[in-house]
Amino acid sequence: MDDPAEPRADRHPPVGGGPDGTGGRPATTVGEPGRPPSIDALARSLAGTGLPHPVLVEVAREAVAAGDAASAAARADERSRRLLRPVVNATGVLLHTNMGRAPLGHTQPEGYTNLELDLTSGERGSRHDHVGALLATACGAQAAIVVNNGAAAVLLALAALARDRDVVVSRGELVEIGGGFRIPEVMATSGCRLVEVGTTNRTRLADVRAAVDAPQADVAVLLKVHQSNYRITGFTEAVGVAELAAVGPPVVVDLGSGLLDAACPWLADGPPAWLRSEPAVRQTLAAGADLVVISGDKLLGGPQAGVIAGSPELVARCAAHPLARALRPGGLVLGALQEVALAYLRRDAGALPFWRMATLDTDTLQRRAQTIVDSLATAAPAPTTDRAAEVVRCASVTGGGTLPGIEIPSVGVAVPGDRRTILRSGRPPIVARVEDGRTVCDLRTVDPAHDEALVDALARALADPGGS
Numbered sequence: 001m002d003d004p005a006e007p008r009a010d011r012h013p014p015v016g017g018g019p020d021g022t023g024g025r026p027a028t029t030v031g032e033p034g035r036p037p038s039i040d041a042l043a044r045s046l047a048g049t050g051l052p053h054p055v056l057v058e059v060a061r062e063a064v065a066a067g068d069a070a071s072a073a074a075r076a077d078e079r080s081r082r083l084l085r086p087v088v089n090a091t092g093v094l095l096h097t098n099m100g101r102a103p104l105g106h107t108q109p110e111g112y113t114n115l116e117l118d119l120t121s122g123e124r125g126s127r128h129d130h131v132g133a134l135l136a137t138a139c140g141a142q143a144a145i146v147v148n149n150g151a152a153a154v155l156l157a158l159a160a161l162a163r164d165r166d167v168v169v170s171r172g173e174l175v176e177i178g179g180g181f182r183i184p185e186v187m188a189t190s191g192c193r194l195v196e197v198g199t200t201n202r203t204r205l206a207d208v209r210a211a212v213d214a215p216q217a218d219v220a221v222l223l224k225v226h227q228s229n230y231r232i233t234g235f236t237e238a239v240g241v242a243e244l245a246a247v248g249p250p251v252v253v254d255l256g257s258g259l260l261d262a263a264c265p266w267l268a269d270g271p272p273a274w275l276r277s278e279p280a281v282r283q284t285l286a287a288g289a290d291l292v293v294i295s296g297d298k299l300l301g302g303p304q305a306g307v308i309a310g311s312p313e314l315v316a317r318c319a320a321h322p323l324a325r326a327l328r329p330g331g332l333v334l335g336a337l338q339e340v341a342l343a344y345l346r347r348d349a350g351a352l353p354f355w356r357m358a359t360l361d362t363d364t365l366q367r368r369a370q371t372i373v374d375s376l377a378t379a380a381p382a383p384t385t386d387r388a389a390e391v392v393r394c395a396s397v398t399g400g401g402t403l404p405g406i407e408i409p410s411v412g413v414a415v416p417g418d419r420r421t422i423l424r425s426g427r428p429p430i431v432a433r434v435e436d437g438r439t440v441c442d443l444r445t446v447d448p449a450h451d452e453a454l455v456d457a458l459a460r461a462l463a464d465p466g467g468s
């Protein structure tokens, strides 16, 4: 993977001289003894970090202002760690919001694209023509457009279809999705009027009908929000999509998590057991939804994006709304999402890192874990067995506000104590989790190409006396 944010070892030795960049090399003495060092000279002494000079000047200024010129190297290292860079996700959380949710599997070639150029006519085309149509085919929709994220897709759909009109939604679905995305607030922002029906645990078709038939009602949309990150259990009742579709107004379903098809035709073995109760776009449309809104970087496994799929007339109204221009994705996102859509249509889960990782069998993970533990034993024999690495069974989760409470059996490597800080300080940084007093690296979310880096990092962590 070519990563512009990662200084290449051959060009830029990491800060601190050590392989992990944490060595804390003392700042070169610059200037005359007893006099404050020249900012410029101090900055130039840090050139080996690979950070550009203006950034190093800032770092040098901060260090000198703090009366601690010697801290400049450590500050430069800290600054370089803030750059966006690839990390190894050993948490077992497949869609980790802090690590960009779905793992990226696409690299963009340099140069121009036909983003808004119709190559047949030579006229201006639409950026929605490429990937929207492919995604629509993949989920059985007649049309689809792509926007910046799932939240933007909900906002746009409501603004385009229901501004100054009523939107009926169950009280059991007036939820916060995460990151402060609250359905009632998005509805208010879109300019529609929220009409709540039912109760937190039970909403019946009669509640919806009563709201639609009320004397002053002007219902533009029946909104259904998928309980993606929570569950209401016990004495519950909800109105299904097919029942809603029979009421009259267009039904918009915010599915969020973005499973395209419950049959998972892109997986050779069909849907895994842990996916059993997750609603999918194809089946929701088939049940009568007019529009379905999903996120691009959850179970779809793509880049950050939002998709609005369904009736061509309603999708066109969304695309024509002025907000569509403000919420449109760039060519990088559309390029990545097109790869995702093509992989689904080819039924090639191997090209979708999220699905590849989610469906790895535990035997394969077990073998990798054993190889890692064996290499660690050879590379750095533990002084005592209680400091040794071991293979452990663990549980991965999809995360990212999807499939709450559902675990996927997995296998990892555990080392005693909390070694998260030293693992994060490596290159590439490794993000692990702590369970029962030991650090667990769940291999499901680790690309096998990083297993060797994991061995090196764990060997260093085990050798570090301050680790546990």
Ligand SMILES: *Cc1c(COP(=O)(O)O)cnc(C)c1O
Binding pocket: 149, 150, 151, 152, 154, 177, 181, 225, 226, 227, 228, 229, 254, 255, 256, 257, 294, 295, 296, 297, 305, 306, 401
């Ligand atoms: C995640 C989610 C959203 C928001 O999608 P983003 O892509 O994170 O903006 C909206 N609705 C539901 C039901 C979700 O699960």
